[in-house]
Amino acid sequence: MAESAMNHEEKLDKLAEVAVRVGLGLAHGQQLVMTAPLEAVPLVRRITEHAYKAGASLVTTIFGDEQSTLMRFQHGADDSFDTASKWLYDGMAEAFRGGAARLAIAGEDPNLLAGQDPARVARANRARSQAYLPALELISGFDINWTICSFASSAWARAVFPNVSEEQAVAKLWDAIFAASRVDRPDPVAAWGEHNAELRARYSMLNAKQYSALHFRGPGTDLKVGLADDHEWAGGATKAKNGVVCNPNIPSEEVFTTPHRARVEGTVTSTKPLSYQGTLIQDIAVRFEGGQIAEARARTGQDVLQKVLETDEGARRLGEVALVPHSSPISASGLLFYNTLFDENASHHIALGQAYAKCVRGGLSMTEAELEQKGANRSLIHIDWMIGSDKVDVDGVNADGSAEPLMRGGEWVTKAA
Amino acid sequence: MAESAMNHEEKLDKLAEVAVRVGLGLAHGQQLVMTAPLEAVPLVRRITEHAYKAGASLVTTIFGDEQSTLMRFQHGADDSFDTASKWLYDGMAEAFRGGAARLAIAGEDPNLLAGQDPARVARANRARSQAYLPALELISGFDINWTICSFASSAWARAVFPNVSEEQAVAKLWDAIFAASRVDRPDPVAAWGEHNAELRARYSMLNAKQYSALHFRGPGTDLKVGLADDHEWAGGATKAKNGVVCNPNIPSEEVFTTPHRARVEGTVTSTKPLSYQGTLIQDIAVRFEGGQIAEARARTGQDVLQKVLETDEGARRLGEVALVPHSSPISASGLLFYNTLFDENASHHIALGQAYAKCVRGGLSMTEAELEQKGANRSLIHIDWMIGSDKVDVDGVNADGSAEPLMRGGEWVTKAA
Ligand SMILES: [Zn+2]
Ligand SMILES: [Zn+2]
Ligand SMILES: [Zn+2]
Ligand SMILES: [Zn+2]
Numbered sequence: 001m002a003e004s005a006m007n008h009e010e011k012l013d014k015l016a017e018v019a020v021r022v023g024l025g026l027a028h029g030q031q032l033v034m035t036a037p038l039e040a041v042p043l044v045r046r047i048t049e050h051a052y053k054a055g056a057s058l059v060t061t062i063f064g065d066e067q068s069t070l071m072r073f074q075h076g077a078d079d080s081f082d083t084a085s086k087w088l089y090d091g092m093a094e095a096f097r098g099g100a101a102r103l104a105i106a107g108e109d110p111n112l113l114a115g116q117d118p119a120r121v122a123r124a125n126r127a128r129s130q131a132y133l134p135a136l137e138l139i140s141g142f143d144i145n146w147t148i149c150s151f152a153s154s155a156w157a158r159a160v161f162p163n164v165s166e167e168q169a170v171a172k173l174w175d176a177i178f179a180a181s182r183v184d185r186p187d188p189v190a191a192w193g194e195h196n197a198e199l200r201a202r203y204s205m206l207n208a209k210q211y212s213a214l215h216f217r218g219p220g221t222d223l224k225v226g227l228a229d230d231h232e233w234a235g236g237a238t239k240a241k242n243g244v245v246c247n248p249n250i251p252s253e254e255v256f257t258t259p260h261r262a263r264v265e266g267t268v269t270s271t272k273p274l275s276y277q278g279t280l281i282q283d284i285a286v287r288f289e290g291g292q293i294a295e296a297r298a299r300t301g302q303d304v305l306q307k308v309l310e311t312d313e314g315a316r317r318l319g320e321v322a323l324v325p326h327s328s329p330i331s332a333s334g335l336l337f338y339n340t341l342f343d344e345n346a347s348h349h350i351a352l353g354q355a356y357a358k359c360v361r362g363g364l365s366m367t368e369a370e371l372e373q374k375g376a377n378r379s380l381i382h383i384d385w386m387i388g389s390d391k392v393d394v395d396g397v398n399a400d401g402s403a404e405p406l407m408r409g410g411e412w413v414t415k416a417a
Numbered sequence: 418m419a420e421s422a423m424n425h426e427e428k429l430d431k432l433a434e435v436a437v438r439v440g441l442g443l444a445h446g447q448q449l450v451m452t453a454p455l456e457a458v459p460l461v462r463r464i465t466e467h468a469y470k471a472g473a474s475l476v477t478t479i480f481g482d483e484q485s486t487l488m489r490f491q492h493g494a495d496d497s498f499d500t501a502s503k504w505l506y507d508g509m510a511e512a513f514r515g516g517a518a519r520l521a522i523a524g525e526d527p528n529l530l531a532g533q534d535p536a537r538v539a540r541a542n543r544a545r546s547q548a549y550l551p552a553l554e555l556i557s558g559f560d561i562n563w564t565i566c567s568f569a570s571s572a573w574a575r576a577v578f579p580n581v582s583e584e585q586a587v588a589k590l591w592d593a594i595f596a597a598s599r600v601d602r603p604d605p606v607a608a609w610g611e612h613n614a615e616l617r618a619r620y621s622m623l624n625a626k627q628y629s630a631l632h633f634r635g636p637g638t639d640l641k642v643g644l645a646d647d648h649e650w651a652g653g654a655t656k657a658k659n660g661v662v663c664n665p666n667i668p669s670e671e672v673f674t675t676p677h678r679a680r681v682e683g684t685v686t687s688t689k690p691l692s693y694q695g696t697l698i699q700d701i702a703v704r705f706e707g708g709q710i711a712e713a714r715a716r717t718g719q720d721v722l723q724k725v726l727e728t729d730e731g732a733r734r735l736g737e738v739a740l741v742p743h744s745s746p747i748s749a750s751g752l753l754f755y756n757t758l759f760d761e762n763a764s765h766h767i768a769l770g771q772a773y774a775k776c777v778r779g780g781l782s783m784t785e786a787e788l789e790q791k792g793a794n795r796s797l798i799h800i801d802w803m804i805g806s807d808k809v810d811v812d813g814v815n816a817d818g819s820a821e822p823l824m825r826g827g828e829w830v831t832k833a834a
Pocket of ligand 2: 320344351382383384
């Protein structure tokens with residue numbers, strides 16, 4: 001079928017197929033645990049169909065309703081905000097221990113809680129993060145295959161395209177999602193195969209180098225990000241511990257690894273706004289000392305940023321550093337998506353908080369103490385923010401202090417092998 | 418507000434209020450675990466709002482999507498049908514152990530699985546029943562307050578009113594639900610108070626009598642249902658073990674108790690069709706010997722009925738007997754709802770399978786062995802079917818064999834005190 005001949009329904013079906021075959025690599029007999037916003041029902045049903053065709057033993061979708069979430073803030077008692085549905089997250093963890101795969105459909109209204117009491121929002125988030133931690137550890141530790149893809153909900157579309165009608169906004173957001181997810185290609189599954197091969201060539205090169213640090217330089221940025229001992233770069237397809245190869249993010253353009261929690265020095269300025277729980281945090285400027293944020297400012301949302309940094313000890317340290325060429329499709333769109341899945345794939349980024357165990361060699365079978373020994377950070381949060389642009393250069397720094405140019409003007413200096 | 422002035426939205430809100438205040442009696446600080454069909458979102462949101470206003474610490478709704486259920490039967494592998502989401506039901510059980518209340522919104526398409534392989538439907542049901550059992554035992558044992566109410570989904574409405582447009586069918590079904598749920602009264606909460614007082618007077622009289630059996634006589638029916646030792650009649654409001662008074666069924670017209678699993682003798686003919694998993698089982702005719710079904714026939718759906726009876730040993734014995742006057746509002750509507758919540762409240766009924774522990778004196782704190790000693794039946798199933806009409810008479814039989822008329826022509830012989 002020619003690209004131009006695909007209508008919306010066909011693209012939606014291709015997205016579902018990519019989510020199941022590329023994203024999850026779902027194996028015959030696996031249960032699938034899906035989470036989705038209510039509005040995403042049409043995509044949920046297509047994914048459910050592809051999952052059963054791929055041999056799923058059972059697909060269970062937990063729908064989230066943002067209007068119900070809002071009602072808690074509007075009508076709930078003040079003493080209610082430290083409660084989370086731990087029983088549900090523990091159930092999900094049990095499903096993963098039993099071998100279930102995990103698919104999340106993103107499509108949140110980035111402004112849902114914008115008008116609510118930030119202290120209550122923070123309490124609810126904290127309770128939720130703590131309750132979710134056991135399930136999240138099984139996911140981020142790749143005990144099972146998992147993926148995230150997205151649905152163009154109307155509230156999200158309105159936020160990305162505020163100056164057109166809602167109908168146009170939704171159509172434009174779908175175009176962006178389909179393009180970034182490689183679903184508008186004649187053979188999306190094959191396109192993902194090529195893309196994964198390119199990312200693999202790139203991270204293999206970086207793994208061979210074993211730089212001791214990355215050095216970012218640009219307007220307002222002069223930052224040395226020390227890398228964890230035995231750090232491992234990753235990107236695109238990942239083999240989970242259950243042996244299944246999955247693509248945890250649809251789309252994904254980054255190669256990323258684990259910084260050393262105690263070896264980050266210098267200043268860095270964000271290059272795109274960070275949308276966090278309905279608050280836009282703009283022009284973040286931060287100074288690191290000994291791996292820790294010693295000073296943090298933001299032009300907007302500074303109080304929310306401060307609250308985030310106070311979450312726990314690890315919230316002031318880095319858990320991820322990622323490289324994304326400025327020419328990546330999502331960056332080229334020039335859009336701000338208010339959604340990490342997209343925005344982190346538009347630019348180099350660093351993440352406050354939790355590190356990925358898989359980005360330390362042998363890390364997936366290490367204890368927490370062993371991971372910390374290597375320099376991997378630990379926190380309830382993992383918040384990515386963008387530090388790349390065509391004006392940011394990146395050097396790889398060797399153990400002896402010598403530097404090699406990695407990226408110039410936002411692009412790789414060498415072609416992927 | 419005058420009755421006639423309430424529009425649909427106001428009645429829906431009243432139904433939500435009745436569900437939270439009368440159905441659940443939700444206490445401040447309780448979590449609420451709700452299950453609902455996707456189509457019921459408008460009612461879910463109103464219940465969520467009333468629950469938060471009543472002090473819920475968190476409302477979590479697990480939505481079911483019938484289209485996704487159907488996809489499993491259409492595309493799933495044959496080896497998938499013995500799988501159930503045990504992780505989710507175990508999570509719900511954990512929530513109940515932690516004090517959460519439970520609300521179920523009924524609104525299923527009675528014909529959803531009508532075209533599917535009955536063997537697969539039976540396997541899926543069996544797996545689901547087994548996985549759900551720990552949660553169900555906490556519910557039916559009244560460890561927590563719980564209720565069921567309903568939503569007029571379009572598929573359900575089409576089944577009840579096949580000869581009008583879907584829009585008209587939905588409107589008619591809503592009228593029936595609102596009336597049966599006493600939501601069309603000027604003060605629905607007060608109306609439930611009066612109704613509960615009447616049911617209490619009726620079951621108190623029956624408890625004082627402690628009949629050894631009920632004797633049903635009518636066309637095709639001459640059945641003696643022995644009652645469990647120390648049986649207790651119940652109806653309407655119930656005090657759960659957590660001290661909260663709830664109304665487990667909205668609507669509810671029945672008074673009911675536990676038969677003796679080994680003391681049912683004679684023949685009985687159903688007076689209304691039983692809708693079971695998309696199959697209409699009509700004109701059931703059964704002969705009991707020593708409490709067990711010795712012979713069972715049905716004019717339609719006999720193979721499905723046989724499969725049901727083979728579920729386990731307890732599936733051939735009775736777990737409930739209930740009395741409902743022929744003049745009850747649901748019976749007076751003359752409709753077949755294809756939904757137990759309504760149909761069982763239109764007529765005397767008996768249930769194959771699991772008994773209610775609360776219908777044995779002290780039963781909620783008895784072991785299974787102790788309950789069985791009293792005569793209470795145990796099974797994975799609990800399926801109610803209708804045996805009442807204006808032509809069925811009921812006697813109470815004393816331990817010495819003497820009989821007293823209880824109901825004649827479908828109505829109580831004495832007025833409730
Ligand atoms: Zn990243
Ligand atoms: Zn990240
Ligand atoms: Zn009943
Ligand atoms: Zn029953």
